[in-house]
Amino acid sequence: MRLKDKVCLVTGASRGIGRAIAVTFGREGADVVVNYSKSKDKAEEVVNGIVKFGRRAIAIKADVSNKDEVEAMVKNVLKEFGKIDVLVNNAGITWKPTNILEGTKEEWERVLGVNLIGTYYCIQAVAPYMIKQKYGKIINISSLASIGTTFGEQVAYGPSKAAINILTKRLAYELGQYNIYVNAIAPGLIRTEILSIGRSEEELQKLFNNIANMTALRRIGEPQDIANVALFLASDESNFVTGQVIVADGGRFNFLSHSV
Numbered sequence: 001m002r003l004k005d006k007v008c009l010v011t012g013a014s015r016g017i018g019r020a021i022a023v024t025f026g027r028e029g030a031d032v033v034v035n036y037s038k039s040k041d042k043a044e045e046v047v048n049g050i051v052k053f054g055r056r057a058i059a060i061k062a063d064v065s066n067k068d069e070v071e072a073m074v075k076n077v078l079k080e081f082g083k084i085d086v087l088v089n090n091a092g093i094t095w096k097p098t099n100i101l102e103g104t105k106e107e108w109e110r111v112l113g114v115n116l117i118g119t120y121y122c123i124q125a126v127a128p129y130m131i132k133q134k135y136g137k138i139i140n141i142s143s144l145a146s147i148g149t150t151f152g153e154q155v156a157y158g159p160s161k162a163a164i165n166i167l168t169k170r171l172a173y174e175l176g177q178y179n180i181y182v183n184a185i186a187p188g189l190i191r192t193e194i195l196s197i198g199r200s201e202e203e204l205q206k207l208f209n210n211i212a213n214m215t216a217l218r219r220i221g222e223p224q225d226i227a228n229v230a231l232f233l234a235s236d237e238s239n240f241v242t243g244q245v246i247v248a249d250g251g252r253f254n255f256l257s258h259s260v
């Protein structure tokens with residue numbers, strides 16, 4: 001068991017990548033807090049799955065873009081479990097496909113509010129406790145979009161994730177002296193509900209096929225592919241790794257780079 005008796009808080013863990021991370025951590029011996037903002041029933045299902053491994057798990061509702069709700073959630077975790085060893089900032093949203101002419105203030109405020117500022121609020125809320133215990137592993141879920149190798153369908157999403165990469169490096173430097181690790185994972189295309197936004201089933205299948213064809217492994221990713229990387233970063237096996245953005249994309253070719 002690679003996370004025996006660790007306490008892990010995974011944001012946005014009611015489905016998709018966050019769910020796979022929460023279940024994997026529970027299977028590896030951790031007690032897990034399953035955060036969600038709307039999907040209570042799904043979060044409870046994740047909790048029930050983890051409890052079956054003989055571990056403690058609870059679901060906590062909090063919108064990560066709301067500082068008060070994040071602070072209340074962290075207080076609640078400490079009351080229930082007494083510590084937080086691992087924080088996974090996974091909660092994230094996209095927007096319907098937009099271009100520079102269609103983009104709105106609402107899109108920018110919401111996407112940056114959840115993806116970037118939500119990540120910041122969660123780190124700010126757990127950092128005092130991790131500093132005190134002189135230990136912590138923080139894992140931020142970025143995206144391949146953060147380094148520009150994605151389709152240009154979203155204006156605010158890529159910048160929100162690029163800022164997470166820089167935040168990861170900046171905070172790794174600041175918190176390393178307290179034995180707190182800060183890393184990010186940049187997933188390629190992963191089969192989850194987030195991709196359905198603004199796409200028909202037919203468009204979704206076309207997207208999956210297109211991306212699989214420009215990927216060395218000739219397939220898109222599954223949530224477990226990312227959970228496995230998160231497990232490495234949460235475990236002692238990564239004890240000389242910090243400030244990194246680990247790309248997990250099946251080996252995606254960037255055809256744009258061959259066009260000049």
Ligand code: NAP
Pocket residue numbers: 011012013014015016017018035036037038039040062063064065090091092093114118141142143144186187188189190191192193194195
């Ligand atoms: P998903 O299936 O849509 O899951 C998103 C999760 O985040 C849900 O559990 C949702 O729960 C939660 N959430 C959304 N807004 C929240 C908020 N304000 N506060 C707390 N929880 C919130 O998406 P996913 O694909 O698993 O995405 C997980 C992360 O991976 C995101 O950061 C995403 O940007 C990143 N990512 C995904 C892909 C991909 O291809 N799928 C690629 C690169 C990066 P509620 O319904 O309860 O709100």
